[in-house]
Amino acid sequence: MSRDDQRMFELLPRVGVVLPDGAGTLRFGMDEDATQATLGRLGQVRGEAVPDAPWALTVAWGGFELTAGPDAIAGSGPQQTDPLLASVVLRRTRHARRPLPRLPMAGYDPRPPVCWSPAAVPVVLDDIDLFGYPATEVLEALGDDRDRGLRLRPVVPGGYAHEVTFRRERLPRGGDRTGIDTDEPVLADYEHMWTTGRNAWQLERTGTGYLIVLKGDQPMDVLICHDTLADQIIVRMIAAGVEIVDG
Structure with a gap:
């Protein structure tokens, strides 16, 4: 796939996200200060109030908002006392719309936004642009053995992804480190x-x-x-x- 490495996000399983524009790598396991410093190379960083998360930071770049913060794995285990970076969410901020009028459900709209075109900036995992093709084609290309830390939000058939979550592989519950997620x-x-x-x-x-x-x-x-x-x-x-x- 032809691409400009300076104009894309690259997801690296168990490592993190290589940021565009020479901003470096957002590595799983970073603390809040290191995460903020790395994201700050892309633009102005703002804090987010996320339930059950001690911190979350967001930066906007290239038609995306990237939010980074701890996950359920953060702070677990006897040697780990500080919540560390374990989850990254990339969300499109352009060319997304809801297909129907808002439902009167106490202010909550359960419908996923709809994107009918590829994102301008590639987000790549295993040489596959997650926002560059309809979501069903992306999932088919990734195959059944795709990284367990990857999650695409629901999309309508034929639509392009609106949001992707990329997580550090979590440990199974109950202290068993050999089982599956x-x-x-x-x-x-x-x-x-x-x-x-x-x-x-x-x-x-x-x-x-x-x-x-x-x-x-x-x-x-x-x-x-x-x-x-x-x-x-x-x-x-x-x-x-x-x-x-x-x-």
Whole structure:
């Protein structure tokens, strides 16, 4: 893939994010001061109030907002007392829109923004531009063995990614450092779909399972870009009594 290394973000599993414009590498394990100094080479850094996070820092560059901060792994373990950088979120700030009028749900809008064009600045993992192609094509190119620290937010079919989270590989719970990662912290991000916001959703039967559909004058299918996570969400929606319709 032809690219300009000075004009792109590169995600390095278990390492961090190589920043554009010669700003250096945002490394997992940095403390807040080192993270702020590194992000400051891209532009003005602002603090964010993120629930359960002792700190979070954001900088804007090239049509993206990058937010960096600790994750659930930060501060765990007997030798680790300071919360360290473990999670980076890249979110598009241009060419994103919501496809339908805002729903009157106590100020909360569950619909993902929609991007119908590639981002101007590449965000690369394994030579694949995560924002440069429709999300379904990106996931197909990454394959089933894609890095466990990568998460794409839901997108509508045919849409481009709006937000990507890249995390340091987390340790399993219970002190077992040999097992696989858990999806539970990610699953919690969608809890509104089977709890407080469940009346806004329905499940449509297909020949192979269910589609998650946002109700409205123009119902919208929502693609969860992780098969296991989608299955977990659907199971909980069914158990909570979310409406099921025939496709």
